[in-house]
Every structure is written in structure tokens, then in C-alpha cells.
Amino acid sequence: MEDYKWIYFFDFHWRLGIDGLSIGPILLTGFITTLATLAAWPVTRDSRLFHFLMLAMYSGQIGLFSSRDLLLFFLMWELELIPVYLLVSMWGGKKRLYSATKFILYTAGGSVFLLMGVLAISLYGSTEPTFNFEILANQCYPVALEIIFYIGFFIAFAVKLPIIPLHTWLPDTHGEAHYSTCMLLAGILLKMGAYGLVRINMELFPHAHSIFSPWLIIIGATQIIYAASTSLGQRNLKKRIAYSSVSHMGFIIIGTGSGTKGKIHAY
Numbered sequence: 001m002e003d004y005k006w007i008y009f010f011d012f013h014w015r016l017g018i019d020g021l022s023i024g025p026i027l028l029t030g031f032i033t034t035l036a037t038l039a040a041w042p043v044t045r046d047s048r049l050f051h052f053l054m055l056a057m058y059s060g061q062i063g064l065f066s067s068r069d070l071l072l073f074f075l076m077w078e079l080e081l082i083p084v085y086l087l088v089s090m091w092g093g094k095k096r097l098y099s100a101t102k103f104i105l106y107t108a109g110g111s112v113f114l115l116m117g118v119l120a121i122s123l124y125g126s127t128e129p130t131f132n133f134e135i136l137a138n139q140c141y142p143v144a145l146e147i148i149f150y151i152g153f154f155i156a157f158a159v160k161l162p163i164i165p166l167h168t169w170l171p172d173t174h175g176e177a178h179y180s181t182c183m184l185l186a187g188i189l190l191k192m193g194a195y196g197l198v199r200i201n202m203e204l205f206p207h208a209h210s211i212f213s214p215w216l217i218i219i220g221a222t223q224i225i226y227a228a229s230t231s232l233g234q235r236n237l238k239k240r241i242a243y244s245s246v247s248h249m250g251f252i253i254i255g256t257g258s259g260t261k262g263k264i265h266a267y
Contacts, residue, residue, distance in 0.1 A: 110159030160193030216257030
């Protein structure tokens with residue numbers, strides 16, 4: 001666990017830690033990024049910039065998975081968007097600008113709900129704002145307010161997961177991106193939404209999560225069938241993989257909805 005004051009004027013802290021939940025995504029990120037780097041060997045135009053953006057994306061993802069501070073979580077969430085936009089818009093296919101713009105609009109729209117939620121729960125019921133995950137995990141809310149917080153964060157994570165009907169950015173972005181960028185999108189980017197759903201929604205709002213769990217199972221089952229059926233009709237291989245990724249994220253949504261209640265501790 002690493003914890004030191006980052007911005008003294010606002011009392012912001014740089015808190016990083018690894019626990020049983022984050023170690024899996026961190027190892028997965030390193031493994032897939034290594035394979036994606038090896039798959040990028042045909043890139044000859046501005047190859048240094050290409051690899052720099054891949055490493056910047058890697059840094060944002062590792063920072064998000066190991067963040068123990070809600071504000072740092074949000075900053076890493078946003079930091080990761082810029083490299084993806086540039087990778088798609090500069091090394092994509094014929095519709096790369098359209099796909100990159102659609103990606104940034106969808107994800108930025110979801111980030112608005114994330115920012116509002118971060119600010120709201122950090123200011124709730126405290127004389128001093130706090131973004132510390134451990135303090136927020138022990139904070140109690142009225143059930144109605146907890147449901148509102150849960151829905152706000154859920155919308156932000158639903159775009160990144162992606163949950164139907166907020167999934168349309170993925171086939172377009174995936175279909176136009178370079179193969180190595182596609183590996184990072186399908187292998188890591190989608191898991192960031194699932195990680196946020198578990199780390200924040202399940203851990204900070206357990207009562208609201210128990211209310212919405214049956215609906216998550218229904219959404220996940222519907223997504224599996226719909227996206228898998230749509231995938232079969234795609235002629236573009238990368239779009240077919242994109243829809244199959246949306247389908248397999250349905251299993252994660254079902255797992256999230258059927259998970260047992262418990263606390264996650266960092267070490």
C-alpha cells in the first residue's frame with residue numbers, strides 16, 4: 001500500500017494498493033499489453049508514437065486497477081481515454097475519425113456520471129471531503145440515496161462494459177482500430193467497467209446492489225444471447241470479435257449480480 005499527499009492545497013492523496021480483486025486485472029493487463037506490443041510490429045508510420053500511446057494506455061489501466069482513492073480512480077479512468085482516441089484516429093481504417101469520435105463521446109458522457117458520483121459521495125455526511133476507499137466503504141447512506149448513487153455509477157460503468165444499448169461504440173471502434181489496439185480494447189478496456197462495478201457499486205453500495213442484482217442477471221443473460229446472435233451476422237472479423245466480446249461480458253454481469261456480499265481489504 002502506497003499513500004502520500006499528492007496535491008497539498010486540496011488535500012489530495014496518491015493511494016495505490018493491490019488486493020485479491022485487483023491482482024487479476026493487473027496481471028491480465030501486463031500479459032495482453034505485451035502480446036499487443038508484439039502484434040504491433042507491422043506498424044512503421046510513427047511507430048515510436050504508437051508504442052508510447054500503448055504504454056500510456058497501459059499506465060492508465062494499471063493506475064485504475066491499483067487505485068485506492070476515488071479521485072485517483074477517476075483521473076486514471078480519464079487518462080486512459082486519450083491514448084485510445086489517438087490510436088484509433090491515427091492508425092485506424094477508413095472510418096477511423098468517426099469511430100474515434102463516437103468512442104470519445106460515449107465514454108466522456110459516461111464519465112460525467114462518474115465525476116458527479118465521485119464528488120457526491122466524497123462530500124456526503126462529512127465536514128472534510130474524503131476520497132479514501134476504505135473510509136467510504138464504511139460509510140452508511142439512506143437506502144434511497146444509495147440507490148441514486150448506485151444508478152449514477154452504474155451508467156458510467158455500463159458504457160465501458162458495455163451494456164446494451166450503450167454498446168454501439170465498440171463494434172465501430174473495434175472494426176476500425178489496428179489489431180493490437182483491438183486486443184487492448186477487448187482484453188482490458190471492457191474489464192475496467194466490470195472492475196468499477198465490483199469495486200465501487202458492490203463494495204460501497206451493498207444494499208442497493210442486492211436490490212439490483214436480479215436485474216443484472218436478466219441484463220447479462222439477454223446480452224449473451226443478443227450479442228452472440230448479432231456476432232454471427234457480421235462479415236467484418238473485428239466487428240464479429242467485438243460483438244462476441246459484448247456477449248462474454250454478459251457472463252461477467254451475471255457473475256456480478258450473483259456474487260456474495262463481502263468486504264475487500266487491501267494489503
